[in-house]
Structure formats: C-alpha cells, structure tokens
Amino acid sequence: MSLPAPNLDDRRFQDLVDDAKRLVQRRCPEWSDHNVSDPGVTLVEAFATMVDQLLYRLNRVPERHYLRFLDLIGVRLFPPTAARTQVTFWLSAPLPETVLLHAATELATVRTELDEAVVFTTVEDLAVVPCELAYVAGSEGGRTPVDHSIELRDGQDVGCFAATPAPGDAFYVGLTNAVPSCAVMLRFDCRVEGIGVDPTDPPVRWEAWDGETWQPCEIERDETGGLNRSGDLVLHLPARHVPSVIAQQRAGWLRCLLLEPEPGQTFYSAPPIVTSLEVATIGATTAAVHAEPVTAEELGRSDGSPGQRFALRRQPVVDTGEPEVLEVGGDGGWETWTLVGDFTDSTAEDRHFQLDRQSGEVAFGPAVRNPDGTVRRYGAVPPKGAMLRLRRYHTGGGTAGNVAPHALRVLKTSIPFVSGVDNRRPASGGVDGETVADAMVRGPLDLRSRHRAVTAEDYELLAREAAPELARIHCVPVAAGSPEAGAGEANVVRLLVVPTLSHDPGTQLEFLRLRPDDGVLARVAAHLETRRALGTRLVVEPPFYRGLTVVARITAQHTTAPGRLRREALAALYRYLDPLVGGPRETGWPLGTAVRAGDLHACLQRVHGVDSVDDVRLYLADPVQGTRADVPVQRLDLGATELVFSFEHQVLVQ
Numbered sequence: 001m002s003l004p005a006p007n008l009d010d011r012r013f014q015d016l017v018d019d020a021k022r023l024v025q026r027r028c029p030e031w032s033d034h035n036v037s038d039p040g041v042t043l044v045e046a047f048a049t050m051v052d053q054l055l056y057r058l059n060r061v062p063e064r065h066y067l068r069f070l071d072l073i074g075v076r077l078f079p080p081t082a083a084r085t086q087v088t089f090w091l092s093a094p095l096p097e098t099v100l101l102h103a104a105t106e107l108a109t110v111r112t113e114l115d116e117a118v119v120f121t122t123v124e125d126l127a128v129v130p131c132e133l134a135y136v137a138g139s140e141g142g143r144t145p146v147d148h149s150i151e152l153r154d155g156q157d158v159g160c161f162a163a164t165p166a167p168g169d170a171f172y173v174g175l176t177n178a179v180p181s182c183a184v185m186l187r188f189d190c191r192v193e194g195i196g197v198d199p200t201d202p203p204v205r206w207e208a209w210d211g212e213t214w215q216p217c218e219i220e221r222d223e224t225g226g227l228n229r230s231g232d233l234v235l236h237l238p239a240r241h242v243p244s245v246i247a248q249q250r251a252g253w254l255r256c257l258l259l260e261p262e263p264g265q266t267f268y269s270a271p272p273i274v275t276s277l278e279v280a281t282i283g284a285t286t287a288a289v290h291a292e293p294v295t296a297e298e299l300g301r302s303d304g305s306p307g308q309r310f311a312l313r314r315q316p317v318v319d320t321g322e323p324e325v326l327e328v329g330g331d332g333g334w335e336t337w338t339l340v341g342d343f344t345d346s347t348a349e350d351r352h353f354q355l356d357r358q359s360g361e362v363a364f365g366p367a368v369r370n371p372d373g374t375v376r377r378y379g380a381v382p383p384k385g386a387m388l389r390l391r392r393y394h395t396g397g398g399t400a401g402n403v404a405p406h407a408l409r410v411l412k413t414s415i416p417f418v419s420g421v422d423n424r425r426p427a428s429g430g431v432d433g434e435t436v437a438d439a440m441v442r443g444p445l446d447l448r449s450r451h452r453a454v455t456a457e458d459y460e461l462l463a464r465e466a467a468p469e470l471a472r473i474h475c476v477p478v479a480a481g482s483p484e485a486g487a488g489e490a491n492v493v494r495l496l497v498v499p500t501l502s503h504d505p506g507t508q509l510e511f512l513r514l515r516p517d518d519g520v521l522a523r524v525a526a527h528l529e530t531r532r533a534l535g536t537r538l539v540v541e542p543p544f545y546r547g548l549t550v551v552a553r554i555t556a557q558h559t560t561a562p563g564r565l566r567r568e569a570l571a572a573l574y575r576y577l578d579p580l581v582g583g584p585r586e587t588g589w590p591l592g593t594a595v596r597a598g599d600l601h602a603c604l605q606r607v608h609g610v611d612s613v614d615d616v617r618l619y620l621a622d623p624v625q626g627t628r629a630d631v632p633v634q635r636l637d638l639g640a641t642e643l644v645f646s647f648e649h650q651v652l653v654q
Contacts, residue, residue: 011052011055012052012055013045013048013049013052016047016048016051016052017044017045017048020044020047020048021034021041021044024040024044066440067436067440069443070439070440070443073443073446073447075439075442075443075446076356076358077358077433077434077435077436077439078358078433078434078439078465078468079316079317079318079319079357079358079397079433079434080316080318080396080397080398080430080431080432080433081318081319081397081429081430081431081467081468081469082289082290082291082318082319082320082394082396082397082398082401082429082430083289083290083397083399083401083402083403083427083428083429083430084287084288084289084290084427084428084429084517085120085287085288085403085408085423085425085426085427085428086285086286086287086288086423086424086425087107087120087122087285087286087287087288087408087421087422087423088183088236088283088284088285088421088422088423088424089101089126089128089283089284089285089286089415089418089420089421090183090282090283090418090419090420090421090422091128091281091282091283091417091418091419092417092418092419093417094130094185094280094281094282095128095130095281095417096130097130098127098128098129098130099127099128099416099417099418100125100126100127100128101122101125101126101127101128101284101286101415101418102122102125103121103122103123103124103125104121104122104293105121105122105411105413105415106119106120106121106292106293106411106412106413107119107120107121107122107288107408107409107410107411107412107421108120108408108410108412109403109407109408109409109410110407110409110410111410117410118290118400118401118403118407118408119290119291119292119396119412120288120289120290120291120401120408120427121288121289121291121292121293121394122286122287122288123286123287123288123289123320123321124286124287126181126284126285126286127284128182128281128283128284129177129178129179129180129182129281129284130177130280130281131175131176131177131179131182131184131252131279131280131281132175132176132278132279132280133173133174133175133176133277133278133279134149134174134175134176134249134251135147135149135172135173135174135247135249135251136148136149136152136158136171136172136173136174136274136277137149137171137172137174137246137247137249138158138159138160138161138169138170138171138172139169139170139172139255140161140162140166140168140169141162141166141168141169142168142170144247145170145172145246145247146247147247147248147249149174149249152274152276152277155275155276157191157273157274157275158273158274158275159271159272159273159274160227160256160271160272160273160274161258161268161271161272162271163270163271165258165267165268165269165270165271166258167203167258167259167260167261168257168258169257169258169271170255170256170257170258171227171255171256171274172246172247172253172254172255173186173253173254173255173256173277173279174246174247174249174251174252174253174254175251175252175253175254175279176251176252177243177252178241178242178243178252179237179241179252179281180237180238180239180240180241180242181237181238181239181241181284181285181286182236182237182241182281182283182284182285183220183234183235183236183237183281183282183283183284183285184234184235184237184254184279184280184281184282185232185233185234185279185280185281185282186232186233186234186235186277186278186279187231187232187233187277187278187279187280188224188227188230188231188232188233188274188276188277189230189274189275189276189277190224190227190228190229190230190231190272190273190274190275191272191273191275195228195268195269195270196266196267196268196269196270197226197228197266197267197268198226198265198266199225199226199228199229200225201265202225202226202227202228203258203259203260203261203262203265203267203268204226204227204256204257204258204259205256205257205259206219206233206235206254206255206256206257207254207255207257208235208237208238208241208252208253208254209241209242209244209246209252209253209254209255210238210240210241210242211240211242211244214255214257215238215240215241216238217235217236217237217238217254218235218236218424219233219234219235219236220234220235220236220424221233221234222234226272227256227272227274228272234282235254236285236424237254259626260627262626262627288408288423289318289320289394290318290396290397290398290400290401290427290430291318291320291394291395291396291397292394292395292396293392293393293394294312294313294314294390294392294393294394294395295391295392296389296390296391296392297312297313297389297390297393298387298388298389299311299312299362299388299389299390300387300388301385301386301387301388302328302381302382302383302384302385302386302388303384304381304382304383304384304385305381306364306365306366306367306377306381307363307364307365307366307367308363308364308381308382309361309362309363309364310361310362310388311359311360311361311362312360312361312362312390312393313360314360314395315357315358315359315360315395316357316358316359316360316395316397316433317355317357317360317393317394317395318357318394318395318396318397319357320394321519321523322392323338323339324339324355324390324391324392324393325337325338325339325390325391325392326339326353326362326388326389326390326391327388327389327390327391328351328382328383328386328387328388329386329387330386330387334389335351336351336391337351337352337353337382338350338351338352338353339352339353339354339355340352340353340354340379341354342354343365343366343378343379344378346365346378346379347377347378347379348376348377348379348380349380350365350379350380351379351380352364352365352379352380353365353379355393358433358434360395362388362390364379364380364381364382365377365378365379365380365381366378397430397431397433398430398431398432398433399430399431399432400430401427401430402426402427402428402429402430402502403423403426403427403502404426404502405423405424405425405426406422406423406424407423407427408421408422408423408427409421409422425510425513426501426502426503427502428499428500428501428502428513429469429499429500429517429520430469430500431468431469431500434468442461445457445461446461451531452531452533453493453528453531453532453533454533456475456476456477456493457475459475459493459495459528459532459538460473460474460475460495462527462528462531463475463495463497463524463527463528463540465527466523466524466526466527466528467497467520467523467524469499469500469520470497470498470499470500470516470520470524471498471499471500471501471580471588472496472497472498472579472580472588473495473496473497473498474495474496474497474543474591475493475494475495475496476493476494476495476496476591476640476641477492477493477494491535491536491537492536492537492539493532493536493537493538493539494539494541494641495524495528495538495539495540495541496541496542496543496591496641497516497520497521497524497540497541497542498514498516498542498543498579498580498588498643499513499514499515499516499517499520500580501513501514501580505574505575505578505580505581505582506570506571506572506574506575507571507574508574508646508647508648508649509578509579509645509646511545511623511624511645514542514545514579514645515542516542521540521541524540525538525540528540543579543591543641543642543643544639544641544642544643545579545623545642545643545644545645546620546636546638546642546643546644546645547620547621547622547623547628547645547647548577548595548618548619548620548621548636548644548645548646548647549618549619549620549621549628549647549648549649549650550573550600550616550617550618550619550646550649550650551616551617551619551632551649551650551651551652552569552573552600552604552613552615552616552617552649552650552651552652553613553614553615553651553652553654554569554604554610554611554612554613554614554651554652554653554654555610555611555612555613555614555653555654556609556610556611556653556654557609557610557611558611559609560608560609560610562653562654563653564609565607565609565610565653566651566652566653568607568608568609569604569607569610569651569653570649570651572603572604572606572607573600573603573604573646573649573651574646574649576599576600576603577589577595577644577645577646578646579643579644579645589643589644591638591640591641591642591643592638592639592640592641592642593638594635594636594637594638595618595635595636595638595644596634596635597616597617597618597634597635600616600618601613601616604616604651614654617632618632618633618634618635618636619631619632619633620633620636621645621647621648623645623647628647628648
C-alpha cells in the first residue's frame with residue numbers, strides 16, 4: 001500500500017465550535033446562553049469558519065511538497081494534442097492550370113450563438129492538377145489492355161467489358177496528367193446495356209495506379225449506377241498517383257475492375273456501352289490539423305542573464321510536427337535558435353531554447369557553478385537588449401477538435417477559384433492536456449523507469465509520453481523463433497498502437513482509420529530509439545486485424561418490433577467487438593483473446609427484447625477485399641499481436 005499522508009490538523013468546523021463553547025463554560029461561567037441566536041455564539045461560529053479554512057490550506061502542504069518534488073524530477077504536464085482530418089477543397093469550375101493552395105490555409109466550423117468556431121489549418125502545400133481524357137482501354141479476364149481511344153474519339157460505341165462480362169474484366173481511363181490527392185469528375189454518356197446489376201450495389205471497384213499496385217479510389221458521387229446510365233462519377237484519388245504505360249500509352253491511369261459478386265449480389269449480363277466521356281479535376285484533398293498559427297510574436301528583450309523565461313501570449317502550444325524556431329536580433333539581422341528537449345548536452349556556444357507547451361513559456365539555459373568555482377553555461381544567452389520573437393507556433397488542440405464529418409465548411413480567407421471546403425471524415429486524435437491529478441499518478445511510474453525502456457510497461461509509458469493521443473498502446477515482447485517474430489529475428493519488441501477515433505461504437509468502423517498516422521508512428525519510434533535496451537529491435541505498428549462476420553438468428557419477444565430489435569442487436573455486436581470500447585470490461589477487445597460463438601450468444605441474449613438466440617455463426621472475413629469465407633467456424637483464435645475487426649454482421653429476427 002502507499003504511505004499514508006499525515007493529516008496535520010483533523011479538526012473541522014463543528015469541532016472548533018464545540019471546543020470554544022467548552023472554554024466559555026470554564027472561563028466565563030456567567031455566559032450561560034449558548035444557543036445559535038446568541039450574538040457571542042455567532043462570533044464563535046464566524047471565527048470557526050475562518051480557522052476551518054486555514055486548516056484546509058494547512059493540510060494541503062504535503063500535496064504542495066509532492067508536486068514540488070515531481071517538478072524537481074522533471075515531470076511536466078502533457079500538452080493537448082491536436083485532432084487531424086482530411087479536407088477537400090472544391091473548385092468553382094475546372095481550370096486549365098494548376099491551382100496551388102499553400103500550407104497554413106485556415107478553415108473552420110460554423111460559429112453559433114453557443115459554440116465558438118473550431119479552426120483547422122492545412123499541413124502542407126496542395127496542388128490541384130488539371131487533367132483531361134487522353135485514352136481509354138479495355139481488358140478481358142485480366143489480359144493485356146487494348147486501346148479504344150480512336151473509336152471513342154470517332155463517336156463509336158465502346159463496351160466497357162467483354163461481350164459476356166466476367167470477374168477480372170476492366171475498363172481503363174487514361175488522364176493527361178497524374179492527379180495525386182485530387183478529386184476527378186468523369187462525365188459518362190452511356191447507353192443502357194449494362195443490365196443485370198443493382199445500380200446501388202454494382203460489383204465494380206475504381207482504382208488508380210501508384211507506381212507499384214492498383215490503389216482503390218473513394219467514390220464521392222456516382223450518378224451512373226455502375227455505368228448503366230449517363231451521369232457524373234466523382235472519384236477521390238490516392239496520394240500516390242503516377243503516370244504509367246498501359247496499352248502502349250503513357251498516362252495517369254484509372255480503371256474500373258469487375259469483382260466477383262457477393263452472395264445475393266447480381267452481376268452484369270451485358271457490358272455497359274460508353275458513347276462519350278469527359279474528364280476534369282474539380283478538387284483536391286489534404287491533411288489539416290486543429291491548430292491556429294501565430295506568426296512573428298515578439299517576446300521581449302533579453303537582459304543578458306542566463307535562465308531567462310518569456311511567456312507567450314497564447315497557450316497551449318500544439319506540436320504539429322514542425323519544430324518552432326526562435327529568432328534573436330533586431331534591425332541588424334536575425335539569428336535562428338533551435339528548440340531542444342533539455343539543456344543536458346548544450347554548451348555555451350549552442351543557440352538552444354526550451355518551450356513548455358502547456359504553459360507557453362520559452363526558457364534559456366541556466367548557468368551552474370562547478371565545485372572548483374568555475375561556471376558552466378548550458379546553452380548560449382541572448383545578448384543584452386536583443387529582441388526575441390518566435391517565428392511561428394500553433395495554438396489549439398484538445399477534444400474540441402474531434403469534429404463530426406462535414407463540419408469544416410468555412411474558409412477563413414477567400415481563395416481564388418475555390419468555392420468550398422469539406423471534411424468527409426470526422427477529425428480524430430484530439431486529446432485534452434494532462435491534469436495535475438493525472439501527473440501525480442504518473443510521477444512515481446516515471447521515476448521508476450528513469451526514461452529507460454527495460455520492461456514492457458516502460459515501453460508503454462514512454463510511448464505514451466511521445467504520443468498521448470493514442471487510445472491503446474501494448475508492448476508485446478516477442479521471443480526468437482516465435483510466429484510473431486518471423487524468421488531470423490531475435491529480441492524483437494513489438495509496440496502495437498491503436499489511434500483515438502471519433503465514431504459510433506454501434507456501427508462498423510472504416511478499416512483504414514485503424515492505422516495511425518505515419519507521423520505518429522515515426523514520433524514514437526524516434527522517442528524510444530535512444531531509450532530502448534541495447535540489443536533489442538523495436539517495431540512500432542498497428543495490431544494485425546482479423547476480419548470477422550457474425551451471422552445470427554434470434555427470436556423477438558411478442559411485444560418487440562423486429563426492425564428495432566435487429567438494429568439494436570447489430571449495434572450490440574459491433575460494440576462488443578469494438579477495439580476501443582468493446583470486450584468484457586468495455587476498454588476495447590483484449591489483444592490476442594479468442595472470439596467464441598458462446599460469448600456472442602450471451603451478448604445477443606442481453607439485448608432488450610430478445611426472447612431467444614437460435615443460432616450464431618462466425619465467418620472469417622477480409623475487410624480489404626470486402627469478402628468473407630463460406631464455411632463457418634466455432635471460434636476465431638487471435639495471436640498475441642492480433643485484434644478482431646467487425647465486418648458486415650448480419651442478424652435475422654424471427
């Protein structure tokens with residue numbers, strides 16, 4: 001158990017009043033009226049209230065000493081982290097020239113009477129590259145594509161697939177330019193020949209070539225119903241789209257690939273016929289972070305002494321991945337100073353400074369006297385009278401940035417040729433700054449590890465320091481020769497991380513959102529690289545997700561609506577298997593824990609309105625390909641580095 005803290009004075013208000021009345025009886029026996037209506041008793045109670053407040057402050061002295069000790073060993077409050085999302089800028093009309101959107105472009109949510117606007121800024125420059133149709137081609141059964149560009153230019157009809165469509169057929173569209181991260185509109189003029197499919201669920205997938213493989217494109221809008229009618233098709237292309245040679249023609253290639261139909265999904269009995277096609281770039285997508293930039297803020301003038309501190313006007317300061325730069329000087333020119341984590345290795349010639357992101361305080365290195373009487377400076381000191389300014393920093397962060405989809409619609413500044421902005425997905429990763437109470441709990445753990453990763457708990461604690469926005473961090477030591485280690489790998493420490501997500505746990509997650517941002521993974525790896533045990537190999541990655549589809553048949557109570565019960569049963573399954581809030585303890589499905597049909601049977605039985613659970617079957621699934629196995633299994637065994645992923649559960653209510 002922890003050491004008990006002494007209560008310096010345990011008397012409270014009523015104890016003080018009772019003590020005073022006893023002294024009155026002893027020293028002033030003529031004072032006989034001790035009721036609350038007596039003026040003297042009123043004065044006693046007033047003084048007892050003030051003394052009670054003094055005792056409360058006195059008993060907080062041990063807590064103050066504890067916090068001072070944490071400050072002495074270097075425990076600092078974690079600053080808030082900023083939410084991130086992808087935002088799409090839409091052009092007012094297709095343009096013949098490239099439109100460049102500079103980094104730090106500001107956009108925000110709509111300001112209301114109750115809520116202030118939440119401001120995001122773009123992370124990097126974004127080029128909206130124009131494109132037009134260059135070529136079209138077709139491929140049957142995965143064979144070499146054949147160029148049909150001349151036929152389409154001459155006004156002839158072009159069939160998208162083979163005369164008898166089959167999985168593996170593809171229709172290729174070549175663009176005049178590669179358009180990475182852009183939104184492309186394909187305007188089809190089609191004849192209704194591609195019959196036999198459900199226009200709302202055609203067995204096709206649009207893909208773009210990234211130089212190594214075909215990457216799926218996200219469909220923003222499809223008015224063609226699977227190329228069954230004339231209309232516009234808007235695609236969001238991946239960030240890596242490069243020119244390549246297909247059908248002996250070099251272009252930025254897209255393709256529409258015919259897939260194997262799912263059970264119950266209809267297939268083409270005849271190929272769609274394209275009579276004309278126009279292509280144009282109408283937007284582009286980039287990353288944005290919940291942070292508002294502040295540029296060229298003057299901190300004041302240096303007095304020439306070591307250990308100076310200056311406060312920023314706005315705090316907290318958000319780490320966006322771009323290190324802050326301090327400028328020292330004036331009219332004669334500016335020198336740049338470098339941000340460091342501490343002054344341990346700084347010399348008197350190093351132009352270093354520290355930044356406390358939580359309090360917004362800039363600090364310079366101290367001067368320390370050695371035992372021999374000499375003085376060592378840890379970092380240079382700005383000259384006396386020199387002006388100090390921070391070139392740029394960002395303020396913001398916190399859970400307020402976890403905005404819903406389509407919430408970022410306001411451009412803070414007008415941008416030529418841009419008509420609007422939108423976030424198609426919710427922002428995630430925003431975490432509030434650490435509280436003092438949380439730091440008091442973390443302090444002893446931090447003291448134990450001494451910033452060295454030896455045990456699995458040390459790795460998890462230090463990774464949390466580097467990326468507090470992560471929802472789950474698990475360190476899995478892997479022995480040599482085990483299946484998780486791989487061939488020839490010894491002393492591997494695998495750190496598995498799950499990002500914080502803004503989502504409804506009762507619905508299916510988007511699989512790609514479970515992968516943390518590459519910048520977060522790199523930050524954790526860099527932080528642990530100098531702290532890991534010698535001879536260990538560190539791997540920072542997300543868990544391996546095993547797809548699972550649950551097919552259940554339940555019977556509803558006679559007073560329960562089947563439609564409502566089906567929705568609630570599906571929500572219960574998704575929530576129970578959720579990586580963040582699922583599992584028996586509602587802290588996320590446990591890593592490496594098998595999923596058994598009996599557990600899901602009990603989960604469904606707890607849903608209000610269920611009379612009986614008649615059948616529960618588990619099917620292995622591939623969320624990337626969008627397929628599942630045909631043969632059910634009784635349980636899904638997970639390895640030490642694996643989690644379950646819910647994929648298109650099905651519930652039949654009788």
